[in-house]
Amino acid sequence: MEMTTAPALVATLGLAPQIITRALDEMLKPNVEPGLGPVYIIHTSAFRKHDHWPSFAHFTVYLEQTYSRLSFHLVPIKDENGRTVYDVETPETAELAFKTVFNIVKQLKREGRRLHGLIAGGRKSMIVYTMISAQLLFDEDDQLWHLYSSQDSWEPHESLKSGNDLTESKDRSHLVEIPILHLAGLMPMVRELILNSDDPTQAIRLYRKHETVEQIVRLQRFYLEECDEIDRKILLLAAKGWGNRKIGDAVGLTETPVTNRITKMARKFYRSKYTTRRLHPWPRHVKIVLLRDLAPFLNQLLSDE
Secondary structure: OOOOOOOEEEEEOOOOOHHHHHHHHHHOOOOOOOOOOEEEEEEOOOOOOOOOOOOHHHHHHHHHHHOOOOEEEEEEOEOOOOOEOOOOOOHHHHHHHHHHHHHHHHHHHHOOOOEEEEOOOOOHHHHHHHHHHHHHHOOOOOEEEEEEEOOOOOOOOOOOEOOOOOOEOOOOEEEEEEOOOOHHHHOHHHHHHHOOOOOHHHHHHHHHOHHHHHHHHHHHHHHHHOOOHHHHHHHHHHHOOOOHHHHHHHHOOOHHHHHHHHHHHHHHHHOOOOOOOOOOOOOOOHHHHHHHHHHHHHHHHHHHO
């Protein structure tokens, strides 16, 4: 994929915000990624008071002022009521965290960006979900990093000199690249489905069922590339068992145009690259045949509703 936009960083914020600033200092060095663009920081509402940043708001202002050429996107992990979760400590909040990380990474990959992921800072579960998202979505030229510090320090940036300014300080940091097994890269068809999924758990299920992935991808391509919005609604309603008259009422057509659209979609499908099946002779009830052949993909869409 040709990259036309600046590379991005995805990081999780924990109770040590200086990890973010130190990682940015390392990331912007000439030999790493001086052309870094947007920075996405995924966070909860928990924030431990820091000597330099008494609140989360102070920290965000500091980021914007200190790294003014970068664009910062603070992404809260929210529950079903739109409230930012305080911590990731239950199965429910863990799932929310996973979806948040996954969907940010997916969004950036769909934009064609090269990515850096930081797995230092944040709860351990958030770090794990960042790594899983990287395995599912990263390309070969994306990189995953851990920040190593020679000693625990609350300073926003490493100290190059000790207090008397004569000897080198032991307070140093550097990035260590973490190897990634690019699971989806082993099967491009799986990756295509994953990029069209909002649910990381579904992405994992798709990977486990890779034997049917190629077929589903072909059906998805037909659905997205050859069917207009009304066609797609007709197919989904038909897959639910609706008759053509009821479908027509739902999409603003009479029964005959619905029947004609289904026939047209069938002719297009069985004469296309999306299936090797050819219908000879043409069946009287082509709607039944078409729905049966599209079922692996349509059923997946219906299960997500």
